[in-house]
Amino acid sequence: MANLIILTIISIFSVFFSHFFKKKIEETVVFSIFVIILILYICGILSILNIGWYFICLLSLIFLFLLLHSYKKIKPKLLLTYGLGFLVITTTISIIIHKYRLVTSFDEFNYWFLAVKNMYVNNELFTSINSNVSAKSCPPASTIFHYFWLKPSKDFDESLVFISMNFFIFSLIASPLSIFKKNQWKQTLMAGLFLFLIPLTLYNYIYTGAYVDGLMGLIFAYILYIYFIKKNDKFNLYTILLALITLTLTKNTGIIFAMAAVIIIIINILFFDKHKNNFIKKTKKISKK
Amino acid sequence: MLKKSYQKINLSKIFAYCFYGFFLLIISTCFLETITHPGLFLNKTGISLSDLTARLGLICLLSYFQLCFSKSSLKYQKTLIIFSLVIIFVTLILNLIESSNYPNFVFSKFHLNYFALNTLSYFLFTFFILSIFSNLISKININPVLNKKIIISLLLFLTPILSYVSWNQHLYKNNIIIPEPKIFSFTEKKFTFLEDESKKQPFKDQITWFFKPTNQYSIYKIFFNLITVSLGTIFCFTAILFYINWLQNKKSIKIGITLLIFYLGGIAYSALIILISVTMFSVGELKAFQGRYILTYILAMIMFSLYLFLIKLNKQKKINLLSIIYLSILFFLINIPNLINLKPADKKIFLNRKKDEIFYQKIEEGLKNSNKPIFLHVITTENAGPISYRYFLVPVQIISPIWQDWDTFMFKNPAFKTATHVFLLSKTTITNKWSDLQIDKIFKDKKFVVNNGLYRVVYKTDDKSSFQLELINQF
Numbered sequence: 001m002a003n004l005i006i007l008t009i010i011s012i013f014s015v016f017f018s019h020f021f022k023k024k025i026e027e028t029v030v031f032s033i034f035v036i037i038l039i040l041y042i043c044g045i046l047s048i049l050n051i052g053w054y055f056i057c058l059l060s061l062i063f064l065f066l067l068l069h070s071y072k073k074i075k076p077k078l079l080l081t082y083g084l085g086f087l088v089i090t091t092t093i094s095i096i097i098h099k100y101r102l103v104t105s106f107d108e109f110n111y112w113f114l115a116v117k118n119m120y121v122n123n124e125l126f127t128s129i130n131s132n133v134s135a136k137s138c139p140p141a142s143t144i145f146h147y148f149w150l151k152p153s154k155d156f157d158e159s160l161v162f163i164s165m166n167f168f169i170f171s172l173i174a175s176p177l178s179i180f181k182k183n184q185w186k187q188t189l190m191a192g193l194f195l196f197l198i199p200l201t202l203y204n205y206i207y208t209g210a211y212v213d214g215l216m217g218l219i220f221a222y223i224l225y226i227y228f229i230k231k232n233d234k235f236n237l238y239t240i241l242l243a244l245i246t247l248t249l250t251k252n253t254g255i256i257f258a259m260a261a262v263i264i265i266i267i268n269i270l271f272f273d274k275h276k277n278n279f280i281k282k283t284k285k286i287s288k289k
Numbered sequence: 290m291l292k293k294s295y296q297k298i299n300l301s302k303i304f305a306y307c308f309y310g311f312f313l314l315i316i317s318t319c320f321l322e323t324i325t326h327p328g329l330f331l332n333k334t335g336i337s338l339s340d341l342t343a344r345l346g347l348i349c350l351l352s353y354f355q356l357c358f359s360k361s362s363l364k365y366q367k368t369l370i371i372f373s374l375v376i377i378f379v380t381l382i383l384n385l386i387e388s389s390n391y392p393n394f395v396f397s398k399f400h401l402n403y404f405a406l407n408t409l410s411y412f413l414f415t416f417f418i419l420s421i422f423s424n425l426i427s428k429i430n431i432n433p434v435l436n437k438k439i440i441i442s443l444l445l446f447l448t449p450i451l452s453y454v455s456w457n458q459h460l461y462k463n464n465i466i467i468p469e470p471k472i473f474s475f476t477e478k479k480f481t482f483l484e485d486e487s488k489k490q491p492f493k494d495q496i497t498w499f500f501k502p503t504n505q506y507s508i509y510k511i512f513f514n515l516i517t518v519s520l521g522t523i524f525c526f527t528a529i530l531f532y533i534n535w536l537q538n539k540k541s542i543k544i545g546i547t548l549l550i551f552y553l554g555g556i557a558y559s560a561l562i563i564l565i566s567v568t569m570f571s572v573g574e575l576k577a578f579q580g581r582y583i584l585t586y587i588l589a590m591i592m593f594s595l596y597l598f599l600i601k602l603n604k605q606k607k608i609n610l611l612s613i614i615y616l617s618i619l620f621f622l623i624n625i626p627n628l629i630n631l632k633p634a635d636k637k638i639f640l641n642r643k644k645d646e647i648f649y650q651k652i653e654e655g656l657k658n659s660n661k662p663i664f665l666h667v668i669t670t671e672n673a674g675p676i677s678y679r680y681f682l683v684p685v686q687i688i689s690p691i692w693q694d695w696d697t698f699m700f701k702n703p704a705f706k707t708a709t710h711v712f713l714l715s716k717t718t719i720t721n722k723w724s725d726l727q728i729d730k731i732f733k734d735k736k737f738v739v740n741n742g743l744y745r746v747v748y749k750t751d752d753k754s755s756f757q758l759e760l761i762n763q764f
Contacts, residue, residue, distance in 0.1 A: 045459045097631055100639035127463050136465045139456050159634075176596050179603050187602045190617070194595055197620040202588045203581075204627045213581040217588030224589075225596045228547065237441070241448050248452040253582065256561075257589065258449035260554045264547055266442040 002153035002160055003095055009060045010036075010167075016063035018078050019070070021235040024178040026083025029171040030222070031235075033145065034242035040144045041249060044125040053151050082188040083177040087170055090196070094166040094207070098159045105209065111135050112210035113161060116146040120156050141249035142168070142212045165210050169199065172218045176225060212250050216257055219247045223261040227268070240265070551590055558586050711737050736761065 013032035018025045036056055043052025067074065103113045115126040115133050125140060126133040142165070149164035150156065173195040180188045199206045203214035223243045230236050247258045562583055621628070737744040737758060744758035 045455065097633045099634060100636045101634035102639055102642050125459075127460065127465055136463075137460050139453075173592075176599055179599060184603065187599075187605070191599050191602065193617055193620065194599075197624050198591055198595060199588060200624055200627045201620070202584050202591070204630065208630055211581065213585045214588060217585040218592060220585070220589035221592035221596065224547070224593050229596055229600055240445070244445065244448045245452045248449040249456060253585075255449055255453045256558070257585065258452075260558075262445045262449060264550045264554075265445055267550060268547060269438050269442055269445075 002149065002151075002157070003163060005152040006149050006164075007091070009056065012060040012064050012067070015074070015079065016067055019067060019074050022075075023078065023235055024081050024083060025079050026081055026087065026171075026174045026178050027235075027239075029087065030175050031239050031242065033168060033171055034239070034246050036148055037141050037144050037246055037249075038242060040148055041140065041245075044140065044144060047124055047128075049119065049125060049147070050123040053148060056148070081178065082180055082185070082192075083174045086174045086177055086192050090170045090174075091163075091167055094163050094170070098162040098166070098208075101159050101162050101208070103158055105205075108210050111138065112143070112212075113158065115140070115143045116150065116161055116210075117156055119143060119147040120150050138252060139249040139254065141246050141254075142210070142215060146210070161210055162208065165215075166207055169206065169215060169218060172215075172222050173199070175222065176229075179229070216247060216250050216254055219243055219250070220257040220261055223247070223258075224264060227265050551593070555586055555590070559583070711735055 010029065010032055013035065014025050014028040017023070017028035017031055021028065039056055039059075040049060040052045043049050043055065103109055111133065115131075115138075118126045118128075118131040118133055122128060122130045124130070126143065127136045145168055146161045146164050149167075150160050153160055176195065177188060177191060180191065199214050199218060202217075203211070205211060206214040223240055226236050226240050226243070244258050244262065247261070248254045735746070737746070739758065742760050743762040745761055747757055747759040
């Protein structure tokens with residue numbers, strides 16, 4: 001039930017952003033996750049984490065209303081994509097394989113699941129006095145997303161944490177599939193396979209654990225992918241900014257990777273990016289006038 | 290002259306040699322370490338040879354992708370593919386030999402300089418606001434394109450810094466961290482949160498300690514650092530290669546420079562890891578550090594290269610099915626042990642754990658009235674045994690568990706002296722190990738939670754040097 005509620009909320013967010021920014025749904029799923037994390041992070045810092053969750057529910061209802069209001073304008077080609085297929089398949093598999101999964105490793109007991117459990121029980125960030133987490137200084141991006149997924153559940157269900165983690169990773173790796181067209185199923189199949197297996201090769205536990213090291217690498221690469229491969233419009237700029245926030249707040253070392261990504265992008269913006277950046281294009285037009 | 294000399298360099302040949310060298314370095318190190326310290330990889334450090342070879346295979350593919358993208362000569366493409374096939378074969382054999390039981394270790398925290406970032410962010414934020422509202426930059430620079438570029442750059446630069454500072458500010462407000470600038474000093478002792486012998490010394494002495502041949506830790510540290518140095522070297526070589534490639538082929542300037550910065554960042558990151566591993570981490574932590582942290586960067590690099598490759602793939606109207614099948618098989622073979630781990634979770638284990646959880650919850654309910662802290666201690670050979678209790682007992686306030694040998698450590702612990710309850714895995718542990726009058730005072734007021742009951746210590750009437758546990762409550 002919790003899976004259903006959360007997936008519905010994320011779907012509404014994604015469809016709304018897809019409709020609003022005219023982007024394929026696999027690109028807006030990860031954007032929605034970043035937005036949700038940011039909202040809950042702000043609410044968590046203000047000690048209103050619980051209200052943050054209900055605020056997201058309210059937002060999803062508003063988005064749903066707006067979508068229903070303009071349902072004729074929704075383009076099916078933006079929604080029925082290979083990326084969505086990849087997400088549906090992988091999430092379904094994830095729900096099946098994680099049904100009875102339990103925490104077994106040291107750091108998950110010590111921090112990753114303990115922090116989520118504290119947040120679930122106390123409805124506040126694990127930095128509160130009521131929390132018995134020892135590593136309270138670790139930033140909360142991933143645990144916030146787990147909390148978001150667990151919130152509608154009656155009990156603390158460990159499998160939901162695994163599923164939420166998988167969904168976050170799958171949404172990140174599904175996004176590049178948006179470059180393929182409908183007739184390129186062979187290429188998409190090959191790309192999907194690589195995207196799924198390469199993180200697994202480096203991190204054996206990436207799909208069966210809550211460690212965030214692999215996730216950080218994926219967000220880092222995703223930021224560069226958005227900048228170098230996608231057209232640099234406003235949506236992609238927002239995605240980069242949100243991804244930078246999430247990356248910084250994923251772990252203490254996240255800021256190193258975020259700054260590395262920023263340096264790479266800034267060097268390119270200042271010295272090599274002459275034509276692709278839309279913001280710069282606009283200013284060029286103005287200057288010509 | 291210079292132009293001619295770099296144009297003569299065969300990039301793919303250097304690439305191939307680099308990877309051969311890297312492979313030989315890793316394998317020979319592992320081989321030497323296995324001979325000199327049997328069981329090092331599997332039992333002590335948890336480093337798996339098959340993991341290393343699988344990753345090496347992946348790096349070969351990375352080079353393949355990047356060769357494709359950088360429009361270099363693909364003369365050595367076949368060699369790379371054959372080489373990766375050999376690696377896969379080695380990986381499979383090693384996988385059969387190795388066990389998958391890795392030890393677990395605690396992580397040290399890693400904080401950046403809070404004050405420096407804070408000041409920097411305030412400065413940049415002020416500059417950013419000024420640049421937007423007063424159009425300060427346009428007054429200095431007439432070019433509007435550059436203005437936009439600077440504003441976007443600042444926005445990108447500020448975002449992670451402000452996020453980081455906001456989190457640290459939150460921690461500071463909640464008294465979780467007291468921001469103290471951690472200035473690296475060569476002579477003074479600054480890293481107070483360090484654990485083992487080396488960490489108690491100033492950096493200068495740590496270096497001397499590090500290379501002491503009698504030091505049992507140094508051999509592991511050297512081994513781990515050697516792997517990182519190898520990676521750093523490979524980053525360095527590849528950076529040079531991409532620089533040469535950029536000089537030769539200026540068409541791919543943007544990506545070429547990006548990859549160059551990427552690799553230079555890799556060198557800096559490797560250096561940072563070595564510095565931290567020498568000064569901060571114990572051997573156990575090194576395993577987790579080297580195994581996980583360095584891979585974050587490598588994963589990002591590989592994924593970025595893959596994205597570039599996907600673009601290339603997208604532009605191809607016809608794709609070679611054979612190459613798809615080959616690459617698919619390659620990845621499946623590398624990932625066989627990992628894919629097996631993705632099998633559905635065991636229901637039996639789940640049900641047993643749920644029973645345990647109910648038991649822990651009953652303990653929690655029974656202890657709610659206790660005002661004193663509960664001291665948690667468990668002796669177990671199970672993976673993550675001691676820590677799991679704390680996890681189950683959320684939200685009861687429990688002092689951090691201790692997993693070292695408790696005979697000497699525990700009795701000195703001031704927290705244990707004030708505690709009221711001690712958690713044990715079995716009754717035999719306490720009666721066999723602690724039958725000593727000297728510890729009478731320590732056990733006198735304490736209650737023990739064992740299996741399904743709450744116990745107290747009772748001394749035998751005939752032999753006062755030994756004691757047993759008497760049941761108070763059954764949960």
